[in-house]
Amino acid sequence: MLGLARVLYLTAWLGAVGGVLLQLTRPKGLEVWLYPLFLLGLLLAYRQGPKRAPRLLVHLAGGYLLLEVFWAFHRDPESPAPYWTGLVYLLSAFAFPFPQAVGWAAFWGLAFLLASWPWPSLYQGLHFLFAQLTLASMALLLARFRELYGQARFWKTEALTDPLTGLPNRRAFEMALEKEVARVERGGPPFALVLLDLDHFKALNDTHGHPYGDEVLRRVGRFLVEGVRGQDLVARWGGEEFALLLPATGLEEALEVAERLRRGLERLGHPASFGVGAYAGEEPSAFFGRVDQALYRAK
Template sequence: MDLVRSLYGLTWLGLLLGIGVQLHYWPIRDLRLLPLYLAFALLFLLALRQGPKRAPRVLVHALGAYLLFEAWRSGEAYWGAGFWSPALYLLAAFAYPLPWALGAGAFWGGLLVLLPLLAGRDTGFPYGHYALSQPILLALTLLLARFRELYGQVRFWREQALTCPLTGLPNRRALEMALEREAARVERGERPFALVLLDLDDFKRVNDERGHQEGDRVLRRVAGYLKAHVRQGDLVGRWGGEEFAILLPATDPLGAERLAERLREGLAALGVTASFGVALYRGDLGELFLRADQALYRAKALGKNRVARASEPDTPPP
């Protein structure tokens, strides 16, 4: 967000500097034009007050009219306005959906191209370059905007496909992908990772006695707590229903068990109990899920609200 604010501020600074350069090379000699400059200043201030999201809709027309005015005032140097036309087309792309952006850009760009002809300016060099550059700049700008729009759609659907809409946590598919990546790291020689599965105790009774809205609230509360109390680099996701999973990179079984115990105590303090199953990756993800799940159900069988660890080859069952 800080970068966006910085770029937004830089855009306005560039606009002011551009106007200053224009006035330096073509100073105002006719004082009757001062009210027009005041009007443009008010339009730019109005756009500034709209904020980054709404400003382009005001600014695209204010800038279009200003460039047209400066092209007219500059006489035979009308082509100088063409240097700023890409900013105009980008504003149109940000302000409107693609068909309307094309219309707004073509309207102001067309006027910039037609002005020298209507005003009887010298249409030798550089008019040909000037006229040809405008539709090309408009087309490239809108093409870029279209790619940006498509990328945003792909990113949205990808995030939807990998995120639990209720809790905002990664869903089961996202967790499986993360586990596959972590397994690949282990195969390259990094330390093994641990998986923690946890299931809320007696959650069905919450839904039956207090309603599904209260059940959803509990799930969101648990998700927020888990996300806030794991270590940096750990990944919490919703495995399904009232079951959550935590991926602990480069963690031994004892460290994973201790973390699970801290989480269990923290949830209990919130009035929510859960059973935990802990397992260490040993080269097979399918076996990892099975062993963590078996440990979880052993915790349930032992009375719930506890942590159970899957037995390792050299470790007796806890």
């Protein structure tokens, strides 16, 4: 995907340069000397890199299209320039924070309308006006929706992920447990729950320090994820406790999984105690309490 993005990025620059060069082939007046300046501006913007270039391109494209709109409305009605003004709004929307983007879009939209005045006809002028309003609004809304979606996705990820291990956290596990209970109540297959607690973890922290203990938790998390199916959920419940949700799994199969993981952790030098249970139709909190009691007895 990164390679495709690079190709699209270069294609956009080639298209911009090609468009300016194409305009040089059309007969113009003294303003033809402005086009080499636009080409120089494109080169300077390209050298800014993909993060900084859009802000320069907003005004570079605005100035270029301002000239082209004036040309299209007063000298060459066949010029396609008015169709390209949406590029300025799109660049503004993604180059600046939302309030600034609205301001720059309004500035260039007004400039384009002034460049088109006086209109050759009321129909043509109103058509251009409504097009600018639509293009600017859609570009700004698109950028705003993308920004809000990104924020919502970020906070959702932050709220449901354990920062130390990268595993789903307690809240995420509770939500998954409730969803699995609802699925069983609709007639789906039963599921199982496995809880595990690392043995002697406090002594390990006291002896080797908390950074070492943190690395152990990350290592155990990776081992558990690699040791179960893709459909199973591994979460950090808290402290040195982990929880595994095993959909479509009976008690005997869950016991086999727990025993395999217990032996594997013991080989890694991280012994743990396990509690295992299969859902039997009780309340989720009662089910979890039952498995937690099994873990307590094992401990």
